[in-house]
Amino acid sequence: xxxxxxxxxxxxxxxxxxxxxxxxxxxxxxxxxxxxxxxxxxxxxxxxxxxxxxxxxxxxxxxxxxxxxxxxxxxxxxxxxxxxxx
Numbered sequence: 803x804x805x806x807x808x809x810x811x812x813x814x815x816x817x818x819x820x821x822x823x824x825x826x827x828x829x830x831x832x833x834x835x836x837x838x839x840x841x842x843x844x845x846x847x848x849x850x851x852x853x854x855x856x857x858x859x860x861x862x863x864x865x866x867x868x869x870x871x872x873x874x875x876x877x878x879x880x881x882x883x884x885x886x887x888x
Contacts, residue, residue: 804822804825805819805820805821805822805834806820806834807831807835808838809839809841811842811845814842814847814849814850814851815850815851816838816839816842816850817852819831819834819835819838821834831865832869848888849886849887849888850886851874851884851885852871852884852885853878853883854866854871854882854884854885855882855883856877856882856883866885867885871885871886871887872885872886872888
C-alpha cells in the first residue's frame with residue numbers, strides 16, 4: 803500500500819491523506835484525494851473541508867492550494883487552518 807485517504811460522509815470533512823514518501827510526486831496523492839472528493843460529493847456534500855498546516859513551508863500547505871482548496875479564515879483547536887473546496 804502506497805497511501806490512503808478518507809473522509810467523514812456525515813459532514814464532508816477530509817480527515818486523512820497519507821502517502822509513503824517514496825511514492826510522492828507520482829500523482830498518487832492527487833488521485834486518492836480526487837476519489838475521496840468524488841465519493842463525498844456523491845454522498846450529497848457540495849462543500850468539503852479539511853484541516854491543514856498553516857505553515858507555508860509544510861508540504862501539505864502548497865499541495866491542497868494547488869488543487870483548488872481555499873482558506874476559510876478558520877483555525878481549528880490544533881492550530882491548523884481550515885481549507886474548503888466548493
